Amino acid sequence: MDENSKVFVISIAAELSGMHPQTLRQYDRLGLVSPGRTSGKSRRYSMRDIVRLREVARLGAEGVSLEGIRRVLELEDQVSALSSRVRELEAMLADELLNRPGRRVFAADIEGDVISLKAGTRARRSNQLVVWRPLER
Incomplete structure (x- = not known):
């Protein structure tokens, strides 16, 4: 199964993340974890979303506010995207030097x-x- 496949309904996602379904709805409204939607508008979570929910829970347990958690997640996403771009550019440079x-x-x-x-x-x-x-x- 691909980690980005949106397959888990909210009850299963809540169980896997150790949270209440209402908490997942709140996090969706706040934009902390935004699951996919079916044509009927029901939420579908991926394994990546579950990992992110666990990260939100860990940060919350450490005393970080919801706004702080949102900012940490935003920065982690930015670092990940930039790291990916650096690897891409390094590969392009290596190809250029070889060719x-x-x-x-x-x-x-x-x-x-x-x-x-x-x-x-x-x-x-x-x-x-x-x-x-x-x-x-």
Whole structure:
């Protein structure tokens, strides 16, 4: 089963998370955990939602307010998305370096003249601006 599959009804989600169904409804209204909906508008929770509900319960038990929990979850989601993007960019950079060895990089000297540099080398002066733009594919 995929962790994002919306399969659990609210009673099962409440049991799996150790919460009352009314608490899950409140968290949905507050936007802490937003389950999917069926065509009949009933809630369907995924395993990822259950894990998030447990995290909300853990933070609440540690004394964090609901607004604090919302902010922590928002920041965790942001960190996760940014980490994923960094991995994606690192893979793209590795592919680029493997596929195009010896490419040239260009820099501008103090007078504005363009200087060609071999990939992996640095401009000699600290006041030079290095500009790199990937080729169109």
